[in-house]
Amino acid sequence: MSRYSWQRFSSFYRFNPSPRTFQKRDLASRSETLNEVMPAGSLKTYRKKRNLQHTPEPKGDGKKAGEKKPIFVIQKHAARQLHYDFRLQVRRALKSWAVPKGPSLNPSDKRMAAEVEDHPLGYAKFEGVIPKGEYGAGTVMVWDKGTYRNVTKKDNKKVPITKALKRGHVAVWLNGKKIKGGYALSRIAKGKKPRWLLVKMKDEKADARRKPTKSETKSALTGRTMQKIEKEEE
């Protein structure tokens, strides 16, 4: 393919990423083209695990994020085992951890956080019910949301978020509705299922008495309880 037609081809698909189009005009470079349309980051696992025709979860084909502050979201997820999914925007994906007990405001609590697959950016707005039989079946609530700042430092120098994640030491300042202040994420086990600890940093937002996962049970997005989401979405 000449350089000129390749450019036309790729820009065509960038704006017409429908699977039908791919079938009709299949080419040897199909996988390359798919990579072009796919958001940056690794949403492959996310898509592989779900049948996106059978679940209301986002497909992950959202538009490019602007230059705005990165977002974070904490989703309360009543799957087989209740947990809180803690997600940080890194470019166009959400780095994700499943935290069984959710975040604490007490700096002496160490909350286990199991690293899970990246989710598409649009997932931050997902609240609803994943149908029975589907991956992660159960009710999902946007328990908290807001923006965050990467405050990771090493030797008094700022560390970019991608590097911090790779190294396994991340510090973020959260600016949510329920959760504010510094949190440290430290990887304690590598491998196929990396494990981290999520710990509140000692700052003016720390509060050993407040237990937001117990006392604040409504959606930061819609004000609904888990029961109401379940009732309305099923």
Ligand code: MN
């Ligand atoms: Mn989950």
